[in-house]
Amino acid sequence: MLKFGQPRRDEPLPKAGPALEPPVARAPLPAPAHDARHVEDSQMSMTGRKDAESVLAAGIAIEGKIEGNGNVRVVGRFKGTVNVKGELTIEPGASIEGEIRAESVLVAGEVQGQIIAASRVELNDSGTLIGDVKAGSVTVSAGSRMRGRMEFGWKEGEGEPGPPESGSPFPSP
16 A cells, blocks of 8 residues: 555655755845836926836837827837827837827937927937927927928917918918
C-alpha cells in the first residue's frame, strides 16, 4: 500500500541536493520617473490637468481616424483625420498627413494638412508644417518651417473677410 508523502519501495531514495539559501531582503525598486498614462508636458500644459495619453509609437504607420478625449502623442506616422479634445503632440521624426482638430497642438515633427486648435498651436524648431493653421494663439520657434496661411487671435466668425471682388485671395492695395 502506498501512503501519501512516502517514497515508493521500488524507487531509490532522492539524493540530498545543495541546501537552499533563505531569501534575501532587498530594497524595493525606485518608481519610474513618469507614468506613460499620466504624462504632463510642461510646454503644452494648457489646463493643468493630467489626462491619459495615447501613443502612436515609432515604427508604426496607421491610416484612418483618431477621435476621442485625452491627449495623443504621435511618434510614428499617421495619415487621416485627428479630432481630439486634448493635446496632440507630434514628436521629432513623426508625421501626420490630414486634418487635425484638437484643444492644442505641438508640432516638433512634420504635418501636411490643416490644423484647427481651440487653444493654441506651437511650432517647435524641428517642426515643419505644410498647410493652414487656425488657432487661439500660435507660437513659432526659430528654425521651424511653414508654408500656408495662419489665422489666430480671432473669435469664431470675428473678422471674417467678405468675398474678394477681384477674384484674388489678397486685398487690393
